[in-house]
Amino acid sequence: MIKGVQDSGYDSGRCFIHSLQRAIEESLKSQPEVLQMIAAARRIVTHFNHSGLAEQKLKSIQQELNLPNHQLVQDVRTRWNSTYYLMERLLEQKRAISLYITDHENLINLTHAQWELLEQCIKLLKPFEEITKITSSGISCISEVIPHAVTLLKYLGKAETAEKVPNLVTMRSSLHAELERRFSFDGKNKYLVATFLDPRFKTSFLGLVQAEKARQKILLEALKISCDESSSTDDDSSPIRKKRNLNENDRTMEIHDSFWNCFEEVATDNMRNANNEEDVERNTVVNELDFYLKTGRLDRKANPYKWWLANENQYPNLSKFAKVYLSSPGSSVYSERLFSEAGNIYDEKRNRLLPKNAEKLVFIHHNLPLINFKY
Structure with a gap:
């Protein structure tokens, strides 16, 4: 796997x-x-x-x-x-x-x-x-x-x-x-960023170095997205889809090329306007980060997804990262629970059940509780 x-x-x-x-x-x-x-x-x-x-x-x-x-x-x-x-x-x-x-x-x-x-x-x-x-x-x-x-x-x-x-x-x-x-998370940026972007936790459970790593990771990703959008010439496929189809070396070269493209763009912009120290997109993300950290934390039992949905307009850039990083944890529990549901349907007395009917029964058994059995 x-x-x-x-x-x-x-x-x-x-x-x-x-x-x-x-x-x-x-x-x-x-x-x-x-x-x-x-x-x-x-x-x-x-x-x-x-x-x-x-x-x-x-x-x-x-x-x-x-x-x-x-x-x-x-x-x-x-x-x-x-x-x-x-x-x-x-x-x-x-x-x-x-x-x-x-x-x-x-x-x-x-x-x-x-x-x-x-x-x-x-x-x-x-x-x-x-x-x-x-x-x-x-x-x-x-x-x-x-x-x-x-x-x-x-x-x-x-x-x-x-x-x-x-x-x-x-x-x-x-x-x-x-x-x-x-459970050492120093080199695992996805965990650091996810904790950083959860309004229930923010930097409360991160050390100073870990919090700064998460912040820099978000700023770097924002800068890469901005550069990719400005330098992209292919409108039919997104950078994410391209990245998934590349091998390790190609992905490394893509990041390398994208980084130095950003370098050239920054250098060119600075030649045009010496007073422009940072990209506007970067400034926007920095402002969102600062304002986000100044707001109070949510209660531990609150729903972070509902919070981001309600505040998506206030944090248009950070909300994009929240949608990516606030995923379910790496766990086999939910898939094994689904296997158990199938095992309860396929038993000795129902061993001739057609696969399509078994699939429908598993679907119903799994999803009816989500709508409180209202159908």
Whole structure:
């Protein structure tokens, strides 16, 4: 997939959720007692999921203890948050499970130390679960990646967090190191510009150097667009379409030629008018940037797309970059969710469904919730 994206000439980014998954997996392996606790928890959940009698007995105990009538959750190892839900549900039903195990010698309960470790794991990983849900939603934006990573690092480094999870020192340190290693954005301008152009964040989560890089990237792109528009002689194809059809060397030469064309144009303009220090288009973008940064930030839960739609006339140049950079984050969650929808339609009792009918059913199943089932 990476090779195909590179050959096509498109820009790309790693899957944020997959990188988060790998970071959490490595941190769990760093503390053996955590792995032992999770293995013991899985054995308990498997016992109830494989036995209808055990599940019925657990329900009756839940009623006696006035506990929520919830089933235990079986985790899937390719989704770290399913392991989190397993631990969370197990802690919720701790009293019922412990009471059930007292009458069944073949099932081993968690020790007191393991229950305490399980509770601390839930406390430590709760923010990661919340961010995973936010990023997995259909309206998530790539501009949220840097703020989420920065916030998680700050959360792990706080003394208050360390006090809540005193038995997870190794895991917390490993998690902090993995996040720093996997989420370094210094050379990734698309993330910097996207965060810069999100009215909820702007430069709040960027360092001084990162903010300046994002600003310069926008100004450079504006200058290139201005030069391309003035020097273009082919009206039938846009510069973006041309760029996607070129190989790496040709794209490099295109940027090279475009840059020196700008150099010649600036030099010529300065010869004509010595007092003209900057291109008018550049001045316009600079003014928009300055005014944009002076306005207040939006609330974290606000919709940046609606904000740019409402302020498109006020920021005609910046809004063009917002449409390009404020894309969905690199994630396979949404496509896998669509595959699951198809899997629910194609089952053993409907294995002779025609492809065109299956496609229609997937389309309806996916899109009806978007219009609140009003048809």
